[in-house]
Amino acid sequence: MPVQDPDENLLVQRIVRQQGLVIQDAARDALKNFTSPPVGSPAMRDRQWAEQTQDAELVQGGYTSAAQSVATLLHTMEEYRLAILALLAAGEMLPHPIMSCVRAIHDAALRICSLTDPTISPQERLARSAADFLAKVQGGIPVLHTLEGVMDDGREDLQRVEESRTGAISLFRRIGLEVQVKESTGQAQNVRCEGKVANVDVKSTDLSQKYTPLVHFAWGLNSGATHSNIWLTHGLSGPWAQILVSMVFPLLDISDALVTNLLGYAGLPSTEIRKATHFRRIMLMRRTGVPGPYADFSAYTDDQRVQ
Template sequence: MGERPIGELAAIIIEQERTALRSALKHAFSEADQPRPGSALLQDRTLIRAQAKGRRRNLEGLAAGLIQEVVEILASTDQFALALKEIYTAKDMLPLPASSMARSIHESVLAISRLYDPALTSETRLARMAGVQLRNVQGSLVALEAFPREYQQEKERVAGAIVGIRKYMEEAGYVIHDRKDDPFVATGISWGLVKETLRDNATATSLLYTPSIHYNWVLGSGAAHSKPWYIRGLSGPWETLVVGTLAPLLDISDLLIDIILGYVGLPVDSYHRSTHLRRCTLFHRTNPEIGFGSYEHYRQQASSLHDPAVKR
């Protein structure tokens, strides 16, 4: 019996990875009520519970809001993965949508990494927690500006929400930094001595968390914006492009496991070994002569190409 078509193999790998991630995330969320000793989650809870009652209540509300945002990001990521399955198994070869979907998944996991990286201090996480929620509310108003005048009532509602969340955050102990020419638009937020900008720099975040596959971010950007350099550079068999877009997403899956399970203090090795087996199966289709060995060996090889000592 011959080999499976590459699109079918890719779809199977995506489905296996989705199943594994659902199991891991379900396990992580079950740890929320009783944080493990030494975990970043427990450190965050300890800092929040040490605050005065009013501040503590608002900080707990913001923490709950952040979890809701992450759940929404994960749901979006799953949609992109399902779309990628359809692209890989489609009758036509669709390299631009494939790279675009890969970039979208990459970006979603980067957003989560920046918030729940277990290496962050609790103070930094609290600052980012509020910053991302304030930026999202402000972004809603910016988006509504593009709509016709009949949406004015909705604009007024969002403007009121911005006033409300700013007051809520200030009562939680945050200092909001406004744009000089528009005091209604925040550019940064501080918690204690930690100041965070509201500007989203996904490219820098990719270089920080995914230096060995940053090319996936660059290529996906070229595809999403139909850049001539990307279109003119397309060549080679469909198998190569499928492997080239899916393989980095297995590294992204490893990162998501490290971030979420690392935050709650759960072990990650079994998930990495399973993902690595799928990685080896995928690479065997285009590079059967390459042996990746264990996950640890693969990761060591990837890290050796970049400086791992990057400040977060």
């Protein structure tokens, strides 16, 4: 008897599981290389440049902080991946939460791409790393302002975080970075290192256009789901199987961008991973009835938009 093809839900679950395992292995290898980068890798290039600066330990600490952010973002992505699997296994049509989870994964992957982009200089990476650190320090301040007077220790928490922000800004300025601060709030706005500027508040839309141009449309659609926009709810139509595949399909391009930058920075190859991802991409296209012929891996990667 011929083997029956799995239905779209089971197929999507299988691909999400497989892709998750691939990302976990890639992340493990990359993070290991962050601490002991191979010769010739962008990570080693950063370390060598840091060693030539007057505050080598502090500069290297900036890169280490960015690596910690990458590890945290990878963990967060995994949580959302598991949430997608749980939603798929629920036996109900739940497009909005699935799309919101895909958007969260997209957002985290874009920030990882920005921090690990193997094509940027050590100076630009330091600016991005410092901006990322400041975002972690001051990101909760607006929320703490709303809690001031509501919680007993709200004022103390706010003061502690504001002092940490001031200390971080002073530290970065001490090692030669320029930090622009908004006078009315004290919030850091951007960091400059030898002419390279990084915004503290990352503009994910710009990052999506840069790192995932072929599925940038998904950023807007999934943002609509996250914000419960009625235009999206009214616009969802068609067979559920087709909607299901289209929701998860962008994860494959997001995966390509992630491994290209993450592994590229660590001095590791990503070609075989992206080949396997492209096989899954074609499989989904065939199941949704997209007419061929389909671009092979070489043709797909030759598109300058996916470099």
